[in-house]
Amino acid sequence: MPLSEHEQRLFDQIERSLAEDPKFASAVRASDPRFHARRRLLIAAFVIVLGLGLVVYGTVSQTTWLGVAGFVVMLGSAAFAMQSRRRSQAPDLKSVGGTATRRTRSGGRRGGLIDRLEDRWRQRPEGHR
DSSP: OOOOHHHHHHHHHHHHHHHHOHHHHHHHHHTOHHHHHHHHHHHHHHHHHHHHHHHHHHHHTTOHHHHHHHHHHHHHHHHHHHHHHHHHTOTTEEEETTEEEEOOOTTSOOOOHHHHHHHHHHTSOTTOO
16 A cells, blocks of 8 residues: 555655664664675675785795685685675574574474485476486
8 A cells, every 4th residue: 555645755754864864874784684794795705805816926936835825715715705695695584683683494403405405306296207
């Protein structure tokens, strides 16, 4: 049901007053889990670039351990970025009272790779064997 013209004007006025309050905006931003996930992704991207620089420098200076260390840094940072991205896209991520919480599955069962593969196998069409 659409808002009436008067309600829409009131809503716009409230929205403008809230947007102009810097303390409120920073409080909302600080409690937004997507903001933190975006920040973690930017940090991970920066560390990946640093790791790439270590790999290149280790290759140019013929220091094998430095190149390997750079590769390990890149690999760890990429894993961190993927984990942060997955958390930011989780549909069960809730922001309650300024803290991010994650709901767990009912029954306490942790869904691992084997469990998911077994579920897919059980749910496959009967004609495909």
